[in-house]
Amino acid sequence: MVQVTHCGDNTIKINTIICAAQKRFGLYGLEKTTMSEIARDVGISKASLYYYFPDKEHLYKKVIENEQEAFFELIEKNIKETSEPEKMIRKFMAIRLNYFRTFFNLSRLRLEDFRHMKPVIEDVLADFRKKEIASLEIILKQGVDTGLFFCENTYESSSLFLEMVRGVRSLLFHNKDLMYVEQEDYDMLLDKMNKITNIFIKSLKIKE
Amino acid sequence: MVQVTHCGDNTIKINTIICAAQKRFGLYGLEKTTMSEIARDVGISKASLYYYFPDKEHLYKKVIENEQEAFFELIEKNIKETSEPEKMIRKFMAIRLNYFRTFFNLSRLRLEDFRHMKPVIEDVLADFRKKEIASLEIILKQGVDTGLFFCENTYESSSLFLEMVRGVRSLLFHNKDLMYVEQEDYDMLLDKMNKITNIFIKSLKIKE
DNA sequence: TTTTGACCATTTTGTTTGAAGGGTCAAATT
DNA sequence: AATTTGACCCTTCAAACAAAATGGTCAAAA
Known part of the structure; x- marks a missing residue:
């Protein structure tokens, strides 16, 4: 340009x-x-x-894209440090949650933006979802290949799991009508994420 | 009175x-x-x-309480018809979703109420959640007793599972900015509920 | 005991208006 | 040519105010 x-x-x-x-x-x-x-x-x-x-939206988009880029680089780097798919998933979720916190905790108002979401943000968020599904899918496939996981449709499993996680998170804010994330809420979220991850990992270990 | x-x-x-x-x-x-x-x-x-x-809120509360009562009676009746915990959970979820549909599909505007939820409704909804967790817990305990399920904390598992389900549902509406539930959305929701239920049931079959 | 029309107070809704912010452009500056 | 800018336009937003609607009350009537 x-x-x-x-x-x-x-x-x-x-x-x-x-x-x-x-x-x-x-x-x-x-x-x-x-x-x-x-x-x-x-x-x-x-x-x-x-x-x-x-315009303003392109600038905003650029800012978010920059942050996302850093996130996925961090994911990629950390994933490669271990060879156990289970640990990979947990690491993935830990980074993801941390990203979420820094991303949102900066502002009390930022969450408000996502109520009446602008088309531009929706685009960049949809893109983020695609990418994170792809990241998780790689881990799942690795688990399937090494015989540790049983999963017929890695895409479906990844996206559903992330949707569950997103859903629970959204509930927490929706219910509490929070404009900013407090430490207490973050701890609760962390706890729930871990438990959901446990359920998900267990389900991956069963055939059929 | x-x-x-x-x-x-x-x-x-x-x-x-x-x-x-x-x-x-x-x-x-x-x-x-x-x-x-x-x-x-x-x-x-x-x-x-x-x-x-x-006042108006008491009347509204009474209406919702009536509907809830019918729901739990249906749950109880249907649960007793089978002895397999796994089938019980699926039946539970089926009835739950159906209740949800009739409960919400009546109105295009009803969902809006839950955006800025009134204290009274919150009460009656919190009560509903408690009751449905209790219902599910009974099933889980039965599964544990018969050696089919492994679950240390049935309350925690029940509430987390229902929260996941609620979360995914909430996402679907939150995202789509829907004011009423269309058949298409209902089908998608049904599909997701089933898949999440599968994951949950699988996780119950694993020890530790 | 039950019913009601008239009434009050608050909330909601519609409208107006002035300011603010997104976005453009011709002219100036480098 | 590449940048920069003040002035300008147009739409949106917010405060302010008025009007209508609605939840809720009450004394009197049935």
């Missing part, structure tokens, strides 16, 4: 913008953050912001 | 009111149903309604 002329200055500037946006979005959420504020933080005019990003 | 004088006339009248309220609430939900409408349906004045029920 932006051609580099003199040097990589643009990349640096774009990164600066993304960082500033990340802070604002993380602190106040999508709706409560204005483009003027981000511009002010960076030290440029609002119009300049629109020179680098077509 | 209401003393009977001449005969059981009051009981009949109260039942008439509850039925009328049930129709209205089922059709339009709590918030979109007015006390005047219910009174009109019954053929009495609004003030008379308040002679029998202290």
Whole structure:
């Protein structure tokens, strides 16, 4: 989109913008953050912001995509450190939950965004779901190959498991009408995630 | 609350009111149903309604309690027809889902009530959860006693399983922003419930 | 004991209005 | 040519206010 002329200055500037946006979005959420504020933080005019990003949603999307990228790199790295599928799943879930916490705990308002979810966010979230299903599927297949797990449809199992986990999480916030995640809630969530993971792993060890 | 004088006339009248309220609430939900409408349906004045029920929420609570009662009677009756715990769980889930459908499908608006849930409804719903956990726990214990299931904490397992199921259901509506349950959604839900039930039952068959 | 019309207080709804924020652009700056 | 910007437009949002609706009360009547 932006051609580099003199040097990589643009990349640096774009990164600066993304960082500033990340802070604002993380602190106040999508709706409560204005483009003027981000511009002010960076030290440029609002119009300049629109020179680098077509609109607010694209900027937001970029921020989230960056965070997701870091998450999947972490997953990949940690998964390769062990050869036991069961431990892999547990590690996967631990990282996932931690990501969730840092992702949401930054802001009391951020959760609100997901009530009336914008199409752009929905896209990037759907993409995230696809990727995390794929990650888990790899682990399951490895377990099946080594004869430790029995699973006819790894995709179905992965997506259903993650849906269960997401569902329980969503319930916790939906019920409590929370705008931010407290330590207490995080602990409860961690406990439940572990128990659900146990159930899931057990079910993988049975044939038929 | 209401003393009977001449005969059981009051009981009949109260039942008439509850039925009328049930129709209205089922059709339009709590918030979109007015006390005047219910009174009109019954053929009495609004003030008379308040002679029998202290307020709107108590009337609503009574309606829901009636429906719940019928549900648990059905559960109990059907459970006793089989001696296999596994089949019991499946039957339990089938009835539960069906109850859910009739309970919600009556109204496109009824789901909306559960977004900003009133304290009264929360009470009656919490009560429902307790009861359904107890029902499921009985089945699990029976499975443990006959050596078919392995489960150290039947309460924990029951509540977690039902929470998973509730979570997935809640996700389906939350995501789709549905105000009413279509056949298609019901089928998808049924499918997922069955798969989650499979996972749960498998996990019950493993020791440790 | 039961019923009701009139009444009150609060909530909801509709409307208006002024400010704020997303987004554009021609002109200026580098 | 690549960037930057102040001024500008248009839509959305929020406060404010008024009007209608609704939950709930009560004295009087049946």
